[in-house]
Amino acid sequence: MSLLQETWQAYTDPLNDGWGRTVEHIRLSLTALALATVAGVVLGITAAKVGRGAAVVVVTIGNLGRMVPTLAIIGIIVVFFPLGFWPAAIGLFLLGIPPILVNAYTGIRDVDPGAREASRGMGLSRRQVLTRVELPLALPLIVAGVRTSAVEIVATATLAGLVGAGGLGVLVLAGLGNNQTEVILAGAIPVAILAVLAELVFAGAERLATPRGLRITRGLATQRGTA
Amino acid sequence: MAALDPAPPGRGPAEVAAGVLELSDLTKRFSAHGRAAVDGISLTVPAGEVCVLIGPSGCGKTTAMRMINRLIEPTSGDIRLDGRSVRDFSPHQLRRRIGYVIQQVGLMPHLTVAANVATVPRLLGWDRERTRARTRELLDLIGLDPDEYGPRYPAELSGGQQQRVGLARALAGDPPLMLMDEPFSAVDPITRERLQNDFLRLHRAVPKTVVFVSHDIDEAVKMGDRVAVMREGRIVQYAPPAELLARPADDFVADFVGADRALKSLSLTRLEDLDLLPAPLVRAGDEVAAVRARLESGELEPLGGTVLVVDPGGRPAAWIPVARLEGQVRVPADAGQADPVLDRITTLRDALSAILESGAAYGTVVDGEGRVTGLVGLDEIGRAIRRPAEVA
Incomplete structure (x- = not known):
């Protein structure tokens, strides 16, 4: 029996419950991603509106997020909270914020000042400038941030197995503990597939989120670049 | 030029009077x-x-x-x-x-030209049909075909076209x-x-x-x-x-x-204020025999042996020597050029500059529809400069 077949057996074995773990993994990732998106977008917009001082904060948070390992965050949370779904979700949520926050901030800041000035001069309220001009123009970049976060969260959610939050990490840990390569793979391969799927889905979303008028701009820019 | 009265309804888009x-x-x-x-x-x-x-x-x-x-x-x-x-x-x-036009134009890059122009009417809560009609009217007014340019995006326009759309957008709410x-x-x-x-x-x-x-x-x-x-x-x-x-x-x-x-x-006077030189016009497609008759009767006086061919719409096409008509049945449609073509709203300064730059003896003056109304040369401009001096 090939290793692949053994892996498939381990995955479908009711004791390992590969499908159930996959569903847990996805649920945990989506929860963390949804919360991180809301927090990242709200904080990013706020920072962009508050002004220059906020840039320092955004950059610091962005760098901190990259420096502190999620495992450490989860460890710290576990010290203060009981084991389970939420400590893991909160750890992943914190991991997911920085890319979205930084992109939302940059996206709003990079909106053509002329378009903003003209909008205000034509009588759009601040809220209308945000919802009709700034957000549509920043959306592609925000979705790109969500895409980065999604892949990071899906991959890192494997650690959730350590703190009793379930997910495919449980299989990886069990396989490592019992020295069963096929069980490790039954956890690791679906994680890899999920990460690639997340990448593909959000890459598609990014295309959809890019208004036609902006795609043209980029097309022209590329043409000029190659000319 | 002050217009305290609004334009009569149905004539032009101005329904709201200009304000003091x-x-x-x-x-x-x-x-x-x-x-x-x-x-x-x-x-x-x-x-x-x-x-x-x-x-x-x-x-x-x-x-x-x-x-x-x-x-x-x-x-x-x-x-x-x-x-x-x-x-x-x-x-x-x-x-x-209040219409607002800025140097950077500031068109919304994610909206079509038509949607950009419709910004203020939408804010004002105009209904869809009125907004659409107004948008088309303004694009026509700035010389961009609404069917061709309305669905385009700002990135697809030249800088001049973008600023024109900016102007239309500012005028949209009247x-x-x-x-x-x-x-x-x-x-x-x-x-x-x-x-x-x-x-x-x-x-x-x-x-x-x-x-x-x-x-x-x-x-x-x-x-x-x-x-x-x-x-x-x-x-x-x-x-x-x-x-x-x-x-x-x-x-x-x-x-x-x-x-x-x-x-x-020179910028204070426009070509329309001048006594222009009548242009020796022949229409493309006219019979050469008829042209020759006009030449003989003296009604058509060639300038330097050439006549100005205009298209059926009266727009300038080309200067051609009278000799070139020999042996032809009809006036040919295109040959040579009629530059510089100057709108009659052009100031004398801009006109002088265009004539000097082109090296031509005369500029062809056209009206708002592009039809030839006459010719302007250095003599015509010179007379316009001297006239105030003679009065004073």
Whole structure:
């Protein structure tokens, strides 16, 4: 029996419950991603509106997020909270914020000042400038941030197995503990597939989120670049 | 040129009358103890006139303009539009009634040209049909085919076309007042001249009161019914361009206007004010026999042995020598060129420059529809310059 077949057996074995773990993994990732998106977008917009001082904060948070390992965050949370779904979700949520926050901030800041000035001069309220001009123009970049976060969260959610939050990490840990390569793979391969799927889905979303008028701009820019 | 009455309904898009704009003792201090950016200026712009605010950078011209639509709140003083203080309106309500054109244009890159033009009508809550009709009307007015350009995106337009759309967008809500902040200074000189002429033509069709900020004295003389020269937050002189050139109020204005005042006064006269030379016109497709008959009767007098061929719409096609008609049955449709072609709204300065640049003896003058109305050469321009001198 090939290793692949053994892996498939381990995955479908009711004791390992590969499908159930996959569903847990996805649920945990989506929860963390949804919360991180809301927090990242709200904080990013706020920072962009508050002004220059906020840039320092955004950059610091962005760098901190990259420096502190999620495992450490989860460890710290576990010290203060009981084991389970939420400590893991909160750890992943914190991991997911920085890319979205930084992109939302940059996206709003990079909106053509002329378009903003003209909008205000034509009588759009601040809220209308945000919802009709700034957000549509920043959306592609925000979705790109969500895409980065999604892949990071899906991959890192494997650690959730350590703190009793379930997910495919449980299989990886069990396989490592019992020295069963096929069980490790039954956890690791679906994680890899999920990460690639997340990448593909959000890459598609990014295309959809890019208004036609902006795609043209980029097309022209590329043409000029190659000319 | 003042148009206190609105254009009659059904003729042109102007339904709202141009408004009288009054600034009184308007002051803006950005810090409590600093120098005032705008220092107690008062001026009145009659309805339908173009008032150019001009001065060196930092003179307060843009600040003064931005106070009119309350993008900046004045420290003291008042602004009235048709007798009502701008403070009687909320800033948003006010701005929807004031057209706004800026140097960077600021079209929404994610919206089509039509959607950009429809911005203010939508804010004003116009219904879909009225908004659509208005958008088409304005695109026509600025010379962009609504079916071709309406669905395009700003990135697909040239800089000149974008600024035209910016102009259409500012006119969409039919505002009684337009504010224009160096609207044509980001484009190349040839496009700028065309945009200026287009704007002047548009302004005749749709006479709005306009406040126009510029740093270019030539533009001010060309565009303004009145020019306010500003320095350090104050108005040094507020006068029609002819008076500004003839009698600068002080050395600062004289310096600013420049030493070549006489040359600049060429911008005060337009080709339509001149006695043009009649053009020896033949229509493409006319029978050569008929042309020959006109030549013999003396009705058609060739210039330097050539005649000007126009297309069936009366638009200039080419100069061709009479000799070339020998052996032909009909006047050929195209050969050679008729440059420079000048709109009759062109100033003498721009016309002179175009003629000198092209090396041609005559410029072909056309009306708003592009039909030939006559010819202009250095003699015609020279007579126009000498005429005031003879009167004086």
